[in-house]
Amino acid sequence: MNNNSNKNTVRKNICQQLYSFLIVLSLSLFLCSCKQEQPTIPAEQPNPWVDDYTHLASMEHYKEWGTYNVHDPAIKKFGDDYYIYSTDAIFAENAEIAREKNVPLGNIQIRKSKDLVHWNFVGWAFPDIPKEAVDWVHANNAGRGATNIWAPYVMKQGDRYRLYYSVSAFGKKTSWIGLAESASPEGPWVDKGAVVKSNSQTPMNAIDPSIIEDAENGKVWMHYGSYFGGLYCVELDPTTGLTLNKDDRGHLIARRANYRKDNLEAPEIIYNAELKKYFLFVSYDPLMTTYNVRVGRSDKPEGPFLDYFGKNMNDTTNNYPVLVAPYRFDNHPGWAGTGHCGILATDHGRYFMAHQGRLSPGNHLMVLHVRELFFTPDGWPVVSPQRYAGDDLRDVSAEDIAGEWELIRIRESKYERQLEAGQILWGEGSLEKKELNASFPLILNADGSTDKGTWSFTEKDQTMTLTSDNETFRNLFIFAGHDWEKQTRTILFTGLDDEGRSVWGKRTK
Numbered sequence: 001m002n003n004n005s006n007k008n009t010v011r012k013n014i015c016q017q018l019y020s021f022l023i024v025l026s027l028s029l030f031l032c033s034c035k036q037e038q039p040t041i042p043a044e045q046p047n048p049w050v051d052d053y054t055h056l057a058s059m060e061h062y063k064e065w066g067t068y069n070v071h072d073p074a075i076k077k078f079g080d081d082y083y084i085y086s087t088d089a090i091f092a093e094n095a096e097i098a099r100e101k102n103v104p105l106g107n108i109q110i111r112k113s114k115d116l117v118h119w120n121f122v123g124w125a126f127p128d129i130p131k132e133a134v135d136w137v138h139a140n141n142a143g144r145g146a147t148n149i150w151a152p153y154v155m156k157q158g159d160r161y162r163l164y165y166s167v168s169a170f171g172k173k174t175s176w177i178g179l180a181e182s183a184s185p186e187g188p189w190v191d192k193g194a195v196v197k198s199n200s201q202t203p204m205n206a207i208d209p210s211i212i213e214d215a216e217n218g219k220v221w222m223h224y225g226s227y228f229g230g231l232y233c234v235e236l237d238p239t240t241g242l243t244l245n246k247d248d249r250g251h252l253i254a255r256r257a258n259y260r261k262d263n264l265e266a267p268e269i270i271y272n273a274e275l276k277k278y279f280l281f282v283s284y285d286p287l288m289t290t291y292n293v294r295v296g297r298s299d300k301p302e303g304p305f306l307d308y309f310g311k312n313m314n315d316t317t318n319n320y321p322v323l324v325a326p327y328r329f330d331n332h333p334g335w336a337g338t339g340h341c342g343i344l345a346t347d348h349g350r351y352f353m354a355h356q357g358r359l360s361p362g363n364h365l366m367v368l369h370v371r372e373l374f375f376t377p378d379g380w381p382v383v384s385p386q387r388y389a390g391d392d393l394r395d396v397s398a399e400d401i402a403g404e405w406e407l408i409r410i411r412e413s414k415y416e417r418q419l420e421a422g423q424i425l426w427g428e429g430s431l432e433k434k435e436l437n438a439s440f441p442l443i444l445n446a447d448g449s450t451d452k453g454t455w456s457f458t459e460k461d462q463t464m465t466l467t468s469d470n471e472t473f474r475n476l477f478i479f480a481g482h483d484w485e486k487q488t489r490t491i492l493f494t495g496l497d498d499e500g501r502s503v504w505g506k507r508t509k
Helices: 002-037 059-064 095-100 131-139
Strands: 074-078 081-086 107-113 119-126 150-157 160-168 175-182 190-198 210-213 220-226 230-236 251-254 264-272 277-284 292-298 322-324 342-345 351-359 366-375 381-383 403-409 440-444 453-458 463-468 471-483 488-496 502-507
Touching (some): 074 150, 074 342, 107 160, 131 175, 131 190, 150 210, 190 220, 210 264, 251 264, 251 277, 264 342, 322 351, 366 471
Antiparallel strands (some): 107 119, 160 175, 230 251, 292 322, 366 381, 403 502, 453 463, 463 471, 488 502
Protein backbone atom coordinates (compact mmCIF):
# COMPACT_ATOMS: atom_id res chain seq x y z
CA MET A 1 0.00 0.00 0.00
CA ASN A 2 2.76 2.47 0.99
CA ASN A 3 4.81 1.29 -2.01
CA ASN A 4 1.98 2.08 -4.42
CA SER A 5 1.44 5.39 -2.71
CA ASN A 6 5.11 6.32 -3.19
CA LYS A 7 4.94 5.31 -6.85
CA ASN A 8 1.84 7.42 -7.35
CA THR A 9 3.53 10.38 -5.68
CA VAL A 10 6.57 10.03 -7.96
CA ARG A 11 4.35 9.78 -11.05
CA LYS A 12 2.41 12.83 -9.88
CA ASN A 13 5.59 14.87 -9.40
CA ILE A 14 6.90 13.85 -12.82
CA CYS A 15 3.60 14.82 -14.46
CA GLN A 16 3.58 18.18 -12.71
CA GLN A 17 7.17 18.87 -13.79
CA LEU A 18 6.38 17.82 -17.34
CA TYR A 19 3.25 20.00 -17.33
CA SER A 20 5.24 22.99 -16.05
CA PHE A 21 7.92 22.39 -18.69
CA LEU A 22 5.31 22.29 -21.47
CA ILE A 23 3.76 25.55 -20.21
CA VAL A 24 7.16 27.28 -20.17
CA LEU A 25 7.98 25.87 -23.62
CA SER A 26 4.63 27.01 -25.04
CA LEU A 27 5.06 30.46 -23.54
CA SER A 28 8.58 30.73 -24.97
CA LEU A 29 7.38 29.70 -28.42
CA PHE A 30 4.51 32.20 -28.17
CA LEU A 31 6.87 35.02 -27.21
CA CYS A 32 9.23 34.10 -30.00
CA SER A 33 6.37 34.10 -32.50
CA CYS A 34 5.28 37.52 -31.22
CA LYS A 35 8.77 38.86 -31.77
CA GLN A 36 8.74 37.45 -35.28
CA GLU A 37 5.42 39.15 -36.00
CA GLN A 38 6.72 42.47 -34.64
CA PRO A 39 10.25 42.83 -36.04
CA THR A 40 12.59 45.59 -34.97
CA ILE A 41 11.43 48.86 -36.50
CA PRO A 42 12.30 50.06 -39.07
CA ALA A 43 12.33 46.93 -41.29
CA GLU A 44 12.08 46.68 -45.06
CA GLN A 45 8.55 46.57 -46.45
CA PRO A 46 8.06 47.22 -50.17
CA ASN A 47 5.30 49.60 -51.23
CA PRO A 48 2.21 47.83 -52.63
CA TRP A 49 2.27 50.05 -55.74
CA VAL A 50 4.18 52.88 -57.41
CA ASP A 51 2.78 56.40 -57.31
CA ASP A 52 3.53 57.39 -60.91
CA TYR A 53 1.08 55.49 -63.10
CA THR A 54 1.77 57.10 -66.47
CA HIS A 55 2.74 53.66 -67.78
CA LEU A 56 -0.87 52.56 -67.12
CA ALA A 57 -2.54 55.77 -68.27
CA SER A 58 -3.85 54.56 -71.63
CA MET A 59 -7.45 53.46 -71.73
CA GLU A 60 -6.87 49.73 -72.28
CA HIS A 61 -5.21 49.47 -68.85
CA TYR A 62 -8.39 50.43 -66.97
CA LYS A 63 -8.57 47.08 -65.15
CA GLU A 64 -5.22 47.94 -63.52
CA TRP A 65 -6.43 51.28 -62.12
CA GLY A 66 -6.81 49.87 -58.62
CA THR A 67 -5.56 52.94 -56.72
CA TYR A 68 -5.21 55.18 -59.78
CA ASN A 69 -7.56 57.81 -61.21
CA VAL A 70 -9.33 58.13 -57.85
CA HIS A 71 -11.07 61.46 -57.27
CA ASP A 72 -13.69 62.33 -54.62
CA PRO A 73 -13.82 58.84 -53.05
CA ALA A 74 -16.76 57.59 -50.98
CA ILE A 75 -15.84 54.51 -48.93
CA LYS A 76 -18.01 51.82 -47.33
CA LYS A 77 -17.82 48.17 -46.27
CA PHE A 78 -20.51 45.79 -47.52
CA GLY A 79 -20.19 42.16 -46.45
CA ASP A 80 -16.55 41.10 -46.58
CA ASP A 81 -15.51 43.78 -49.08
CA TYR A 82 -14.57 47.43 -48.85
CA TYR A 83 -15.91 49.57 -51.70
CA ILE A 84 -14.89 52.92 -53.10
CA TYR A 85 -17.11 54.93 -55.44
CA SER A 86 -15.55 57.99 -57.07
CA THR A 87 -15.89 60.76 -59.65
CA ASP A 88 -15.33 59.72 -63.24
CA ALA A 89 -12.02 61.61 -63.59
CA ILE A 90 -9.31 59.96 -65.69
CA PHE A 91 -5.77 61.10 -66.43
CA ALA A 92 -5.22 61.04 -70.22
CA GLU A 93 -8.86 60.15 -70.89
CA ASN A 94 -9.57 59.59 -74.57
CA ALA A 95 -13.15 58.65 -75.45
CA GLU A 96 -12.27 57.85 -79.08
CA ILE A 97 -9.54 55.38 -78.11
CA ALA A 98 -11.85 53.91 -75.49
CA ARG A 99 -14.42 53.18 -78.20
CA GLU A 100 -11.77 51.70 -80.49
CA LYS A 101 -10.52 49.35 -77.78
CA ASN A 102 -13.99 48.45 -76.46
CA VAL A 103 -13.32 49.99 -73.06
CA PRO A 104 -16.68 50.25 -71.26
CA LEU A 105 -16.20 53.91 -70.34
CA GLY A 106 -19.03 55.09 -68.13
CA ASN A 107 -19.74 57.15 -65.04
CA ILE A 108 -18.87 56.72 -61.35
CA GLN A 109 -15.93 54.39 -60.89
CA ILE A 110 -16.26 51.43 -58.51
CA ARG A 111 -13.42 49.59 -56.74
CA LYS A 112 -13.31 46.95 -54.03
CA SER A 113 -10.77 45.52 -51.62
CA LYS A 114 -10.39 42.93 -48.87
CA ASP A 115 -7.73 44.81 -46.91
CA LEU A 116 -7.98 48.57 -47.70
CA VAL A 117 -4.60 48.28 -49.46
CA HIS A 118 -5.00 46.25 -52.65
CA TRP A 119 -7.91 47.51 -54.77
CA ASN A 120 -9.56 45.93 -57.81
CA PHE A 121 -11.20 48.12 -60.43
CA VAL A 122 -14.77 46.81 -60.77
CA GLY A 123 -15.93 49.19 -63.50
CA TRP A 124 -18.47 51.97 -63.86
CA ALA A 125 -21.86 52.30 -62.24
CA PHE A 126 -23.80 53.66 -65.23
CA PRO A 127 -23.45 53.21 -68.99
CA ASP A 128 -24.61 56.82 -69.47
CA ILE A 129 -25.39 59.92 -67.44
CA PRO A 130 -29.07 59.73 -66.40
CA LYS A 131 -31.08 61.62 -69.02
CA GLU A 132 -33.24 63.54 -66.57
CA ALA A 133 -30.13 65.03 -64.95
CA VAL A 134 -28.65 66.00 -68.33
CA ASP A 135 -31.93 67.61 -69.40
CA TRP A 136 -32.06 69.71 -66.20
CA VAL A 137 -28.49 70.99 -66.60
CA HIS A 138 -28.88 71.73 -70.30
CA ALA A 139 -32.23 73.50 -69.80
CA ASN A 140 -30.66 75.78 -67.18
CA ASN A 141 -27.27 76.34 -68.83
CA ALA A 142 -27.87 77.08 -72.51
CA GLY A 143 -27.53 73.43 -73.53
CA ARG A 144 -24.07 72.97 -72.02
CA GLY A 145 -22.56 70.96 -69.13
CA ALA A 146 -23.39 67.55 -67.65
CA THR A 147 -20.41 65.85 -69.26
CA ASN A 148 -19.64 63.45 -66.38
CA ILE A 149 -20.79 62.44 -62.89
CA TRP A 150 -19.19 63.78 -59.71
CA ALA A 151 -18.84 62.95 -56.05
CA PRO A 152 -21.00 59.88 -55.38
CA TYR A 153 -22.14 58.65 -51.98
CA VAL A 154 -23.34 55.10 -51.25
CA MET A 155 -25.23 53.54 -48.35
CA LYS A 156 -27.37 50.51 -47.56
CA GLN A 157 -31.00 50.92 -46.56
CA GLY A 158 -32.71 47.64 -45.69
CA ASP A 159 -31.86 45.19 -48.46
CA ARG A 160 -31.24 47.92 -51.05
CA TYR A 161 -28.12 49.91 -51.90
CA ARG A 162 -28.54 53.62 -52.56
CA LEU A 163 -26.12 55.52 -54.77
CA TYR A 164 -26.31 59.32 -54.66
CA TYR A 165 -24.54 61.21 -57.45
CA SER A 166 -23.91 64.73 -58.76
CA VAL A 167 -24.32 66.13 -62.29
CA SER A 168 -23.41 69.75 -62.93
CA ALA A 169 -22.29 72.53 -65.23
CA PHE A 170 -18.72 73.31 -64.22
CA GLY A 171 -18.34 76.65 -62.48
CA LYS A 172 -22.10 77.19 -62.26
CA LYS A 173 -24.83 76.56 -59.69
CA THR A 174 -26.78 74.53 -62.22
CA SER A 175 -26.59 71.07 -60.67
CA TRP A 176 -28.49 67.92 -59.80
CA ILE A 177 -28.14 65.38 -57.01
CA GLY A 178 -29.78 62.16 -58.11
CA LEU A 179 -30.45 58.77 -56.52
CA ALA A 180 -30.11 55.26 -57.95
CA GLU A 181 -30.84 51.93 -56.26
CA SER A 182 -29.67 48.35 -56.66
CA ALA A 183 -29.86 44.96 -54.97
CA SER A 184 -26.04 44.77 -55.16
CA PRO A 185 -23.25 47.24 -54.34
CA GLU A 186 -21.96 46.66 -57.87
CA GLY A 187 -25.28 47.30 -59.64
CA PRO A 188 -27.07 47.31 -61.98
CA TRP A 189 -28.52 50.62 -60.78
CA VAL A 190 -32.03 51.89 -61.36
CA ASP A 191 -32.35 55.67 -61.34
CA LYS A 192 -34.92 57.11 -58.92
CA GLY A 193 -34.71 60.76 -59.97
CA ALA A 194 -33.71 64.02 -58.32
CA VAL A 195 -33.07 64.52 -54.62
CA VAL A 196 -32.12 68.21 -54.85
CA LYS A 197 -31.83 70.48 -57.93
CA SER A 198 -30.21 73.91 -58.17
CA ASN A 199 -29.73 76.65 -60.76
CA SER A 200 -28.67 80.28 -60.99
CA GLN A 201 -31.70 81.34 -58.91
CA THR A 202 -30.97 79.16 -55.88
CA PRO A 203 -28.55 80.17 -53.10
CA MET A 204 -26.85 76.74 -53.06
CA ASN A 205 -25.20 74.30 -55.45
CA ALA A 206 -26.56 70.73 -55.54
CA ILE A 207 -23.36 68.64 -55.54
CA ASP A 208 -21.33 66.47 -53.12
CA PRO A 209 -23.94 64.54 -51.08
CA SER A 210 -23.20 62.80 -47.76
CA ILE A 211 -25.86 61.01 -45.68
CA ILE A 212 -26.19 60.40 -41.93
CA GLU A 213 -28.84 58.82 -39.70
CA ASP A 214 -29.63 60.30 -36.31
CA ALA A 215 -28.53 57.73 -33.72
CA GLU A 216 -31.38 58.68 -31.38
CA ASN A 217 -34.47 59.10 -33.56
CA GLY A 218 -33.62 57.50 -36.91
CA LYS A 219 -34.08 60.69 -38.93
CA VAL A 220 -31.94 60.80 -42.09
CA TRP A 221 -30.08 63.93 -43.20
CA MET A 222 -28.18 64.80 -46.38
CA HIS A 223 -25.32 67.31 -46.32
CA TYR A 224 -24.31 68.82 -49.66
CA GLY A 225 -23.15 71.97 -51.46
CA SER A 226 -20.08 73.94 -52.48
CA TYR A 227 -18.51 77.39 -52.36
CA PHE A 228 -21.61 78.61 -54.24
CA GLY A 229 -23.57 79.66 -51.15
CA GLY A 230 -21.95 77.18 -48.77
CA LEU A 231 -22.95 73.75 -47.46
CA TYR A 232 -26.54 72.78 -46.66
CA CYS A 233 -28.37 70.07 -44.74
CA VAL A 234 -31.79 68.67 -45.69
CA GLU A 235 -33.92 65.91 -44.15
CA LEU A 236 -34.59 62.81 -46.26
CA ASP A 237 -37.41 60.29 -46.23
CA PRO A 238 -35.84 56.97 -45.09
CA THR A 239 -38.36 55.04 -47.20
CA THR A 240 -37.69 56.74 -50.54
CA GLY A 241 -34.25 58.25 -50.03
CA LEU A 242 -35.57 61.53 -51.44
CA THR A 243 -36.27 64.72 -49.50
CA LEU A 244 -38.90 64.35 -46.80
CA ASN A 245 -40.64 67.50 -48.03
CA LYS A 246 -40.88 68.06 -51.78
CA ASP A 247 -38.55 70.77 -53.14
CA ASP A 248 -36.98 71.32 -49.70
CA ARG A 249 -33.32 72.33 -50.04
CA GLY A 250 -32.55 72.51 -46.32
CA HIS A 251 -30.62 74.96 -44.14
CA LEU A 252 -27.12 76.45 -44.20
CA ILE A 253 -24.48 74.68 -42.07
CA ALA A 254 -21.10 75.96 -43.36
CA ARG A 255 -19.78 78.78 -45.53
CA ARG A 256 -16.76 80.98 -46.23
CA ALA A 257 -16.42 84.71 -46.75
CA ASN A 258 -15.65 85.06 -50.46
CA TYR A 259 -17.73 82.76 -52.64
CA ARG A 260 -15.71 83.68 -55.73
CA LYS A 261 -12.31 82.89 -54.23
CA ASP A 262 -12.58 80.87 -51.01
CA ASN A 263 -13.51 77.38 -52.10
CA LEU A 264 -15.54 75.18 -49.73
CA GLU A 265 -17.04 71.82 -50.71
CA ALA A 266 -17.12 68.06 -50.18
CA PRO A 267 -18.99 67.57 -46.87
CA GLU A 268 -18.59 64.14 -45.28
CA ILE A 269 -20.44 63.42 -42.06
CA ILE A 270 -19.95 60.55 -39.60
CA TYR A 271 -21.08 59.68 -36.09
CA ASN A 272 -18.71 58.59 -33.32
CA ALA A 273 -20.84 56.56 -30.89
CA GLU A 274 -18.18 56.59 -28.17
CA LEU A 275 -17.94 60.38 -28.18
CA LYS A 276 -21.65 60.84 -29.05
CA LYS A 277 -20.64 63.46 -31.60
CA TYR A 278 -21.29 64.05 -35.29
CA PHE A 279 -18.21 65.12 -37.26
CA LEU A 280 -18.51 67.18 -40.46
CA PHE A 281 -15.41 67.00 -42.67
CA VAL A 282 -15.10 69.65 -45.39
CA SER A 283 -12.54 70.59 -48.05
CA TYR A 284 -11.06 74.04 -48.62
CA ASP A 285 -9.32 75.62 -51.63
CA PRO A 286 -8.63 74.48 -55.24
CA LEU A 287 -8.82 70.75 -55.86
CA MET A 288 -5.62 70.49 -57.97
CA THR A 289 -3.30 72.37 -55.64
CA THR A 290 -3.90 73.46 -52.03
CA TYR A 291 -6.96 71.29 -51.35
CA ASN A 292 -7.08 70.58 -47.59
CA VAL A 293 -9.45 68.90 -45.13
CA ARG A 294 -10.98 70.54 -42.05
CA VAL A 295 -13.58 69.34 -39.55
CA GLY A 296 -16.24 70.53 -37.12
CA ARG A 297 -18.46 68.65 -34.68
CA SER A 298 -21.98 68.75 -33.27
CA ASP A 299 -24.32 66.99 -30.87
CA LYS A 300 -26.88 66.70 -33.69
CA PRO A 301 -26.53 65.55 -37.30
CA GLU A 302 -28.27 68.70 -38.58
CA GLY A 303 -25.88 70.98 -36.67
CA PRO A 304 -24.87 73.53 -35.66
CA PHE A 305 -21.25 72.44 -36.19
CA LEU A 306 -18.52 74.09 -34.15
CA ASP A 307 -14.82 74.11 -34.95
CA TYR A 308 -11.70 73.66 -32.81
CA PHE A 309 -12.16 77.11 -31.28
CA GLY A 310 -15.92 76.81 -30.78
CA LYS A 311 -16.82 78.92 -33.82
CA ASN A 312 -19.94 78.08 -35.81
CA MET A 313 -19.05 76.79 -39.27
CA ASN A 314 -21.93 78.71 -40.84
CA ASP A 315 -20.14 81.97 -40.04
CA THR A 316 -17.60 83.34 -42.53
CA THR A 317 -14.53 82.67 -40.37
CA ASN A 318 -12.05 80.06 -41.61
CA ASN A 319 -12.45 76.97 -39.47
CA TYR A 320 -9.99 74.62 -37.80
CA PRO A 321 -8.48 72.07 -37.34
CA VAL A 322 -6.60 71.42 -40.58
CA LEU A 323 -6.16 67.64 -40.84
CA VAL A 324 -4.34 67.13 -44.14
CA ALA A 325 -2.91 69.53 -46.74
CA PRO A 326 -0.21 69.38 -49.46
CA TYR A 327 2.98 67.88 -48.00
CA ARG A 328 6.34 66.36 -48.84
CA PHE A 329 8.64 64.03 -46.93
CA ASP A 330 12.22 63.52 -48.11
CA ASN A 331 12.82 61.13 -51.04
CA HIS A 332 9.50 61.99 -52.70
CA PRO A 333 8.19 64.81 -54.95
CA GLY A 334 5.24 65.35 -52.62
CA TRP A 335 1.45 65.51 -52.80
CA ALA A 336 -1.02 68.24 -53.72
CA GLY A 337 -4.82 68.17 -53.95
CA THR A 338 -5.17 66.28 -50.66
CA GLY A 339 -8.91 66.74 -50.15
CA HIS A 340 -12.48 65.55 -50.66
CA CYS A 341 -12.47 62.71 -48.17
CA GLY A 342 -14.65 59.77 -47.31
CA ILE A 343 -14.55 58.32 -43.77
CA LEU A 344 -14.87 54.64 -42.85
CA ALA A 345 -15.68 53.28 -39.39
CA THR A 346 -14.73 49.59 -39.21
CA ASP A 347 -16.36 46.78 -37.23
CA HIS A 348 -13.29 46.73 -34.96
CA GLY A 349 -13.52 50.35 -33.85
CA ARG A 350 -10.84 51.67 -36.20
CA TYR A 351 -11.42 54.67 -38.47
CA PHE A 352 -9.92 55.46 -41.89
CA MET A 353 -9.93 58.45 -44.20
CA ALA A 354 -9.87 58.01 -47.99
CA HIS A 355 -9.05 60.99 -50.22
CA GLN A 356 -7.34 61.87 -53.46
CA GLY A 357 -3.69 62.86 -53.65
CA ARG A 358 -2.24 64.52 -56.75
CA LEU A 359 1.36 63.58 -57.43
CA SER A 360 3.63 66.63 -57.58
CA PRO A 361 5.02 68.48 -59.38
CA GLY A 362 2.50 68.05 -62.21
CA ASN A 363 -0.55 67.46 -59.96
CA HIS A 364 -2.51 65.62 -62.66
CA LEU A 365 -2.05 62.01 -61.54
CA MET A 366 -4.78 61.15 -59.00
CA VAL A 367 -3.85 58.43 -56.49
CA LEU A 368 -5.99 56.98 -53.71
CA HIS A 369 -4.79 57.78 -50.18
CA VAL A 370 -6.17 55.75 -47.27
CA ARG A 371 -5.00 56.93 -43.84
CA GLU A 372 -5.84 55.67 -40.41
CA LEU A 373 -7.80 58.20 -38.36
CA PHE A 374 -7.62 58.57 -34.57
CA PHE A 375 -9.41 60.73 -32.01
CA THR A 376 -7.46 62.84 -29.53
CA PRO A 377 -8.27 62.73 -25.79
CA ASP A 378 -10.33 65.90 -26.22
CA GLY A 379 -12.34 64.39 -29.06
CA TRP A 380 -10.87 65.71 -32.32
CA PRO A 381 -9.93 63.54 -35.30
CA VAL A 382 -6.34 63.40 -36.56
CA VAL A 383 -4.92 61.31 -39.40
CA SER A 384 -1.75 59.35 -40.02
CA PRO A 385 1.10 61.13 -41.80
CA GLN A 386 1.46 58.05 -44.00
CA ARG A 387 -0.86 56.02 -46.18
CA TYR A 388 -2.16 52.77 -44.71
CA ALA A 389 -0.34 49.62 -45.86
CA GLY A 390 -2.00 46.96 -43.74
CA ASP A 391 -0.22 47.44 -40.42
CA ASP A 392 -2.07 46.26 -37.33
CA LEU A 393 -2.09 48.50 -34.29
CA ARG A 394 0.57 47.45 -31.74
CA ASP A 395 1.94 48.98 -28.59
CA VAL A 396 5.03 51.14 -28.98
CA SER A 397 7.78 51.45 -26.37
CA ALA A 398 10.05 54.37 -25.51
CA GLU A 399 12.91 52.41 -27.10
CA ASP A 400 11.00 52.44 -30.41
CA ILE A 401 10.74 56.22 -30.34
CA ALA A 402 14.36 57.24 -29.79
CA GLY A 403 16.08 57.92 -33.11
CA GLU A 404 16.13 60.25 -36.12
CA TRP A 405 12.80 61.72 -37.24
CA GLU A 406 11.21 63.87 -39.93
CA LEU A 407 8.46 66.25 -38.79
CA ILE A 408 5.88 68.17 -40.83
CA ARG A 409 3.71 71.06 -39.70
CA ILE A 410 0.48 70.85 -41.73
CA ARG A 411 -0.52 74.45 -42.44
CA GLU A 412 -2.88 76.04 -44.94
CA SER A 413 -1.44 78.07 -47.81
CA LYS A 414 -1.15 81.85 -47.45
CA TYR A 415 -0.29 82.35 -51.12
CA GLU A 416 -2.93 84.37 -52.98
CA ARG A 417 -3.89 82.77 -56.28
CA GLN A 418 -6.09 84.02 -59.08
CA LEU A 419 -9.18 81.79 -58.99
CA GLU A 420 -12.38 81.40 -60.92
CA ALA A 421 -15.35 79.43 -59.58
CA GLY A 422 -13.16 78.49 -56.63
CA GLN A 423 -10.59 76.78 -58.86
CA ILE A 424 -7.20 77.73 -60.28
CA LEU A 425 -6.86 79.38 -63.65
CA TRP A 426 -5.15 77.58 -66.51
CA GLY A 427 -1.38 77.52 -66.10
CA GLU A 428 -1.40 77.63 -62.29
CA GLY A 429 -1.57 73.91 -61.68
CA SER A 430 1.78 73.58 -59.90
CA LEU A 431 2.33 74.42 -56.26
CA GLU A 432 4.43 77.36 -55.19
CA LYS A 433 7.27 76.33 -52.88
CA LYS A 434 5.56 78.04 -49.94
CA GLU A 435 2.37 76.01 -50.50
CA LEU A 436 3.97 72.61 -49.87
CA ASN A 437 4.45 71.60 -46.24
CA ALA A 438 7.96 70.14 -46.26
CA SER A 439 9.54 67.95 -43.59
CA PHE A 440 12.43 68.92 -41.35
CA PRO A 441 14.75 66.72 -39.23
CA LEU A 442 14.61 66.19 -35.47
CA ILE A 443 16.62 63.82 -33.26
CA LEU A 444 14.89 62.25 -30.24
CA ASN A 445 17.52 61.01 -27.80
CA ALA A 446 16.96 58.06 -25.46
CA ASP A 447 17.36 60.32 -22.39
CA GLY A 448 14.28 62.39 -23.33
CA SER A 449 16.20 65.26 -24.91
CA THR A 450 16.16 66.43 -28.54
CA ASP A 451 18.38 68.73 -30.54
CA LYS A 452 15.66 71.38 -30.10
CA GLY A 453 13.94 70.56 -26.79
CA THR A 454 12.57 67.55 -24.89
CA TRP A 455 10.17 64.66 -25.27
CA SER A 456 8.30 62.27 -22.99
CA PHE A 457 6.17 59.20 -23.61
CA THR A 458 3.13 57.82 -21.78
CA GLU A 459 3.06 54.10 -22.53
CA LYS A 460 -0.45 53.55 -21.14
CA ASP A 461 -2.02 56.06 -23.54
CA GLN A 462 0.56 55.61 -26.33
CA THR A 463 0.96 59.37 -26.52
CA MET A 464 3.96 61.66 -26.57
CA THR A 465 4.60 65.24 -25.46
CA LEU A 466 7.19 67.06 -27.55
CA THR A 467 8.74 70.47 -26.87
CA SER A 468 10.61 71.98 -29.79
CA ASP A 469 11.77 75.57 -30.29
CA ASN A 470 9.83 76.62 -27.17
CA GLU A 471 6.54 75.20 -28.54
CA THR A 472 4.86 72.23 -26.84
CA PHE A 473 2.80 69.59 -28.65
CA ARG A 474 0.70 67.40 -26.37
CA ASN A 475 -1.18 64.14 -26.91
CA LEU A 476 0.73 63.14 -30.04
CA PHE A 477 -0.56 59.65 -30.79
CA ILE A 478 2.28 57.16 -31.41
CA PHE A 479 1.80 54.06 -33.56
CA ALA A 480 3.55 51.70 -35.98
CA GLY A 481 3.02 52.18 -39.70
CA HIS A 482 4.52 52.20 -43.17
CA ASP A 483 7.12 54.64 -44.50
CA TRP A 484 6.19 55.03 -48.17
CA GLU A 485 9.18 57.20 -49.01
CA LYS A 486 11.78 54.75 -47.60
CA GLN A 487 9.74 51.54 -48.07
CA THR A 488 10.11 50.35 -44.48
CA ARG A 489 8.02 49.80 -41.39
CA THR A 490 8.49 52.60 -38.90
CA ILE A 491 7.05 54.57 -35.98
CA LEU A 492 4.71 57.48 -36.68
CA PHE A 493 2.93 60.15 -34.71
CA THR A 494 0.05 62.55 -35.38
CA GLY A 495 -1.66 65.26 -33.37
CA LEU A 496 -2.72 68.91 -33.29
CA ASP A 497 -0.93 72.05 -32.20
CA ASP A 498 -2.58 74.80 -30.17
CA GLU A 499 -3.63 76.57 -33.39
CA GLY A 500 -5.59 73.58 -34.66
CA ARG A 501 -3.10 72.44 -37.28
CA SER A 502 -1.79 68.91 -37.68
CA VAL A 503 1.68 67.91 -36.52
CA TRP A 504 3.11 64.82 -38.21
CA GLY A 505 6.23 62.78 -37.59
CA LYS A 506 7.94 59.60 -38.77
CA ARG A 507 11.06 57.89 -37.47
CA THR A 508 13.63 57.44 -40.25
CA LYS A 509 16.53 55.77 -38.36
